[in-house]
Ligand SMILES: Nc1ncnc2c1ncn2[C@@H]1O[C@H](COP(=O)(O)OP(=O)(O)O)[C@@H](O)[C@H]1O
C-alpha cells in the first residue's frame with residue numbers, strides 16, 4: 001500500500017495506532033516511487049507535538065498535491081507555526097509522520113522502526129524545502145545577491161559564477177535585479193522579504209513554506225510581497241502559506257485550512273469555506289477577521 005493510501009486509511013480508521021511510527025514504517029517499506037510529475041506532494045498524517053505537558057498539535061492530517069497552494073489560517077497559538085516547522089523537521093514530531101513525495105521527513109525506516117536521520121541527512125533533506133519567515137533573517141553583512149547565493153555555494157557546492165547567474169535571475173523574478181548589491185539595511189522591509197523569497201528559491205525546493213510573510217511589514221509594503229507569492233503560486237511549486245491576509249487566501253489558495261487549538265477544524269476551497277463554513281468555530285473566526293466589505 002502506498003503511503004498516501006495509508007494516510008487516507010488512517011483518517012477513516014480512528015484507532016490509536018493510526019499514524020504511529022510503526023504504521024509509517026510498515027507503509028513506507030511497502031514503497032512508493034514518486035513519478036517525476038508528482039514533485040512536491042506533501043502528506044501530513046496524524047501529526048502530534050507537545051511542548052512539555054502542552055499538546056500543541058493534536059493529530060493533524062493534511063495533504064497538498066504537487067503544485068498545490070494551501071493557505072493555513074487560524075487564531076494565534078493554534079499551532080500553525082509549529083505545523084510548518086514539523087514539515088522541514090525544525091520540530092520533531094511525537095506522533096504521526098510527514099512525507100514529501102513519499103519520502104519520510106526527518107526519519108528513516110530501519111527494520112520495522114523509524115529512526116531519526118543524522119543531522120547531515122536532515123540538512124540535505126531540508127534543501128527540498130524553502131522557508132520564509134515573518135522576520136526576514138537576511139545576513140546583514142551580505143548583499144542581496146550574496147544572501148541569495150550563499151546556500152547554493154555552501155550547501156550545493158555550485159560554482160560562484162553559476163550561482164551568481166541564477167541568483168540574478170531570481171532577484172529579477174522578485175523585481176530586485178537592480179538592488180543586487182544593496183545591503184539589507186539599505187532595503188525596505190518589503191524588498192528584504194522579496195530577497196528572502198529569492199533566497200528560499202535558490203535551492204530549487206520542491207515546496208515553499210511561508211509563515212506570516214507579511215506580518216512584519218508596513219501596510220503599504222504588503223502587496224509587493226503578496227504579488228511575488230501570487231506569481232509563485234502559478235509556477236508549479238507547492239506552497240503552504242500561513243497568513244492573516246484573507247483576500248490573498250481567497251484569490252490564491254486551492255485549499256484554505258482553518259486551524260484552532262492544535263487541530264484542523266475544517267478545510268476547503270476558498271469560496272466554500274469563506275461563504276459557507278460548516279463549523280461554528282470557523283464562522284466565528286472569519287466574522288472577526290474578514291471585513292464586512294470583503295466580497296467572496
Ligand atoms: N518552542 C516552544 N516551546 C514551548 N511552547 C511552544 C514553543 N513553540 C510554540 N509553543 C506553544 O505552542 C502553541 C502553538 O504555537 P504556534 O505554533 O506558534 O501557534 P501559531 O503559529 O498558530 O500562533 C502556543 O501555545 C505556543 O506558546
Ligand SMILES: [Mg+2]
Pocket residue numbers: 080081082211
Ligand atoms: Mg505563528
